[in-house]
Amino acid sequence: MQALINRLRIKLNQPLPGALAHNLMIPKLPTGNRVNFKFDKAPRKGAVLILLYEKEGIIRFPMIQRPLYEGVHSGQMALPGGRYEESDGDLEITALRETHEEIGVEPAQVNILGHLSEFMVSASNHLIVPYVGFSNEIPRFIPDQIEVDEIIEAPLAQLLDKGRLKEKEIITAHGYRLHSPYFDIQDKVVWGATAMMLSEFAAIIEDL
Template sequence: MQALINKLRIKLNQPLPGAQAHNLMSPKLSTGNRVNFKFDKAPRKGAVLILLYEKEGEIWFPMIQRPLYDGVHSGQMALPGGRYEETDGDLKVTAMRETQEEIGVEPGQVGVIGHLSEFMVSASNHLIVPYVGFSKEIPRFIPDEVEVDEIIEAPLSQLLDKSRLKEKEIVTAHGYRLHSPYFDIQDKVVWGATAMMLSEFAAIIEDL
């Protein structure tokens, strides 16, 4: 675990794969184009956390499944995180606060290693910074009753397993039919923005 953390600290301070890795998991219309969302307002800032910990001789990380609701990310798999608030001061605090609120992991348990490329979630008009952190202990997860339907713990090995890269048609909340790559992780379909951010993380890990 410590060897991985040390390598990640170095790698995350170097030029990142960014859009090249994101595009590998980008959903597209039948025309081959991405959906072009237009908003009148500037994007809201936010942050998510990829939290690494060791369990059963492997490195794991948690994801959440959103509940069904009237919104663009209804029922989707996601990384813990959310919108920046002025009281946060910076986006790293946002990632820690939202992680505590959604899955019960306190900021004091998390050592932040660095962050991935800034990512635009076009469907909901959010500009997200994905942080990477670690816990020396196996976290005790407590799901938020409103925002989290289920917490899914996933071994990092599944993210790196090429046989789990699949494709399917997905109908979005807006009614778009998208041809989408996805990660088959713990029998969950991880697609869209979350898959695109995880694609960059996988590319970095593979290059260590």
């Protein structure tokens, strides 16, 4: 894992694939167009974390399944993270704080390597920075009882397996029928904004 970490540290400080990778996972309407969301307010800032660690000889990263609720991301797979708070000071702190709140990983256990491209989550009007970090310890996960329905320890190899890149029709919380690419990770459907961010991460790993 250390060799991967060393190469990632360098790669994340170079030009990133950004939209070229994001666009591979865009959900579309039957017309072939994207859903166009409009908001009166400026987007809220936020951050998520891709946390790499090694367990049983396999490099993994945690993902969460959101519970069912009255919201646009109901029941979806996501990376741990959330909204920026003024007390955070910067978005790296947001990613660490929210990861601790949602899955119980202490910030001191996380070594941040860098971040991916800023990403606009149009469905919820959030501008997200995905951070990448690693832990030398196997995290002890404690799911938040309100925000997290399940924690998935996703093998990195499954993200890179082209056989797990699939497509299906998805009906959103807004009632849209979308034709969406998705990652089949641990038998979970990872689509939408999370899949688009992970697509960039996969492109970076594949280029190492």
